Amino acid sequence: MVSTGSTTEAGSTTDVAICVDFGSTFTKAVLVDLAEGRIAAAASHPTTIETDVLDGFDACVAELTRQDPRAAGAEVLACSSAGGGLRIAVVGNEELVTAEAGRRVALSSGGKVVLVSSGGLDAAKLAELRDSTPDVVLLVGGTDGGNRQVLVGDAEALAAAGWSKPIVVAGNVEAQAEVSTALTGIPHVLADNVVPKIGVLAPGSARAAIREMFLVHVIGGKHLSERADFARMVHGATPDIVLTGVELLARGLDAERPGVGDVVVVDVGGATTDVHSVVEVDPEDSGLSREVVATTPVTRTVEGDLGLRWSAVSTVAAMGDPALVEAAARRHADPSYLPDSDDEVAADEAIATGAVGIALRRHAGRSRVVLSPEGKVVERTGKDLREVDLLVGSGGVLRNGRPGVAQRVLGPATGVDLEHGWQLPRAPRVVVDTDYVLAAAGLLAGEHPEAAFRLTQTLNPTPGG
Numbered sequence: 001m002v003s004t005g006s007t008t009e010a011g012s013t014t015d016v017a018i019c020v021d022f023g024s025t026f027t028k029a030v031l032v033d034l035a036e037g038r039i040a041a042a043a044s045h046p047t048t049i050e051t052d053v054l055d056g057f058d059a060c061v062a063e064l065t066r067q068d069p070r071a072a073g074a075e076v077l078a079c080s081s082a083g084g085g086l087r088i089a090v091v092g093n094e095e096l097v098t099a100e101a102g103r104r105v106a107l108s109s110g111g112k113v114v115l116v117s118s119g120g121l122d123a124a125k126l127a128e129l130r131d132s133t134p135d136v137v138l139l140v141g142g143t144d145g146g147n148r149q150v151l152v153g154d155a156e157a158l159a160a161a162g163w164s165k166p167i168v169v170a171g172n173v174e175a176q177a178e179v180s181t182a183l184t185g186i187p188h189v190l191a192d193n194v195v196p197k198i199g200v201l202a203p204g205s206a207r208a209a210i211r212e213m214f215l216v217h218v219i220g221g222k223h224l225s226e227r228a229d230f231a232r233m234v235h236g237a238t239p240d241i242v243l244t245g246v247e248l249l250a251r252g253l254d255a256e257r258p259g260v261g262d263v264v265v266v267d268v269g270g271a272t273t274d275v276h277s278v279v280e281v282d283p284e285d286s287g288l289s290r291e292v293v294a295t296t297p298v299t300r301t302v303e304g305d306l307g308l309r310w311s312a313v314s315t316v317a318a319m320g321d322p323a324l325v326e327a328a329a330r331r332h333a334d335p336s337y338l339p340d341s342d343d344e345v346a347a348d349e350a351i352a353t354g355a356v357g358i359a360l361r362r363h364a365g366r367s368r369v370v371l372s373p374e375g376k377v378v379e380r381t382g383k384d385l386r387e388v389d390l391l392v393g394s395g396g397v398l399r400n401g402r403p404g405v406a407q408r409v410l411g412p413a414t415g416v417d418l419e420h421g422w423q424l425p426r427a428p429r430v431v432v433d434t435d436y437v438l439a440a441a442g443l444l445a446g447e448h449p450e451a452a453f454r455l456t457q458t459l460n461p462t463p464g465g
Contacts, residue, residue, distance in 0.1 A: 016040060016070045017448065018061065019440035021238055022053055022080040022224075025270065028436050029060035031071045032444065037454020039435050041067035047082050053224040077443040078233040079241040083222040086214050086237040089115040089134035093141035093150040098171065101195045102140040105170070105203040107300045109210040110240025111136070112272075120150050121157040135218045136210060137165065139179070142172030144196045151175050155182040166213045170194045170206035187217060201296050211236050235443055242267075243276050243300055245442035248449075249390075249456040250278035257453055260460050261389035264363075264425065265438065266356050266410065268395035270309035270335055273355045275363040276300045277383055299383050301363045306355040308348060308397060309335035319354035327351070345402065349409055352397045357413045360385070366421035384423040391428040392459060398432045406432045429461045 020029045024047065031041040043063035048056040057078075064071035088111035092099030099118040106113050115132035117125050129137070137158070141151035151171040158167065159182050167188040169179050176190050189212060192205035219231050235241065242265070252259035265276040277299050305314040312328040327347040331337050339345040365382020393410050401409075407430060414425045437455050444452035 014075070016068070016074045017444065017451075018064065018071060018074045018076045019436075019443045020057060020060065020076060020078040020233070021241075021436060021439045022057070022078060022082040022234075023047055023238065024081055024083075024085065027053070027056040027060055027082075028439075029057070029064060030436060030440050031064045031068055031074060032440055032451060032455065034444075034448050034451040037451040038458070039437070039440070039455075041071060042435060043067075049082060049224070052226055053080075053082055054227050054230055076233045077235055077447075079236050079238040079439060079443060080219065080224075080234050081238040083224050084112075085239070086111040086210075086218060087114045087133065087135045088112065088138055088210070089129055089132050089136075090117070090138045090140065091121060091129070091154050092116070092118045092139075093120075093147060093171075094118060097198070098140045098142065098195050101201050102138050102170070102206075104201065104296075104299070105140075105194050105206045106138050106210070107302055108203055108240075108243060108296075108298060109207045110214075110237030110243065110300075111210065112302060112304070121154045126157060126161050134165065135221070136213050137163075137167045138206065138210065139167055139169045140171045140194050140206075142175065142193075143198060144173050144193050146172060148172050148175035148178070152178050152182065155179040159183055159186060166217045168206060168209045168213055170209070187213075189213060203296060203298075207240075211240060214240075235446075238439060239274060239276075239300060239302075241442035242438045243298065243442070244445050245438035245440070245452070245456065246276045246392075247278050247298060248441055248445050248452055249392075249438065249459060253449055253453050259456075262385075262387060263390045263392065264360070264385055264388050264428070265392040265394060265433075266359060268352050268355050268393070268397055268409075269307050271304070271307045271311050273303045273306040273359040274300065275303075275359050277363065277385060277388070279383060279385060279388060299363070301359070303355075303359045303362060306359050308351055308355070308395075309337070312351055315351055315355050315358075318358050319351075321350070321354065324350055324354075348397050349401065349405060352395070352409045353412055356393075356409055360413045360424055361422055364423040366423065382423060385425050386423050388425040388428045390460070391425055391430045392438070393430070393432045394438070399434050406430050431459050431461055433459060 017032050026044050027047045028044045030039050033040045041064045043060040045056040045059040088106040090102035092102045095118040099116050103116050114134050142148050152175050170191040173193050189209045191209040194206050214237050219234050246265050250259045250263040262279045267274040280297050305311055309331050312331040316324045316328040339348050364385045410430050441452040441455045
């Protein structure tokens, strides 16, 4: 916890907290009234990467204080994706099992997966790993009690290559002592196996370990600020924190304070379109399905080729819409471009609609009935979103759009013709997170769960229903 002033003397401001998201483009800050669980003030400022990220933060605090004097003494909780966020490389054994499981865990931990390598690290693969410039390596491989040679061999290869960046080991637990010995002198942490046995995906321990490495090694290592209070105020990578907020929105706190049910969140950015989902898996349904890696309730995917500025050209290419090619090129050439006419606003919405639809399809995948030696089974390639109760949109194009933008951008991806097996939401309620509630709720969930829960309820169109 970091405070911008005293919180122990008379007149302290322990009844409020400042929640900050140091974004790649903008730093967003909100002042939360903890007793009422509401946003009391909000501010934003371009992220000041070129000087010190806390310069922009100071400007936000000044604006919050102008709106509400209590901000001057409030505790500060922050998340960050500034400086490129958290870059994770996954090194695994089998491409379709442990490496794929590691990729999913890395995404749910708030990282941008920059490389997935499998089959053992040789000279060429080590060169690829270095070229991907990860902040953290997630080292996985083997079920508990199963193959240990590749996991140990990869650890030895990293040590022999002089690897120095932090490593999270989340493979065969019976090989961990040998792996840890091989990694002597390299910052590393041991976590539970992400695939303890075939058909099981256990992300919790590795996700916590990645967060620990992000806070201890990455935040300071990016040299975003010369001030020590920056590292103290950051609690995690922004996507990781947002996913915590999504979990709270979906599940609530307890039986008396329930969540809204199954939730999917689509965040449309300039470079990526992220999808977060919390969907409880039906035990009966899962018993009839066949997947290479088990589905977990909490899932995140990042589509690096879908966005409104840096990725506009590849988005339009994926859409196959020649009418948007010129608009996409203009946005790619000038990522700071702001629409200056109704036609350009409409182009932004059209590109966003395409990004949302494609990202949701990739996240949800398809289902089909196939015959197997065991009889008919449902074969799936993604997350079943068909019964999702709430679809939340995020991103500037939705927050700052014209009236009705949510239905125009998000609506086409719901209730669509499902004859091709796409597992898309059938009839969700649709809302926009206009006040950055999910990031704030994720930051507050640990120390102020009641306030965090009340914040999430502002996204519930039918509270208590």
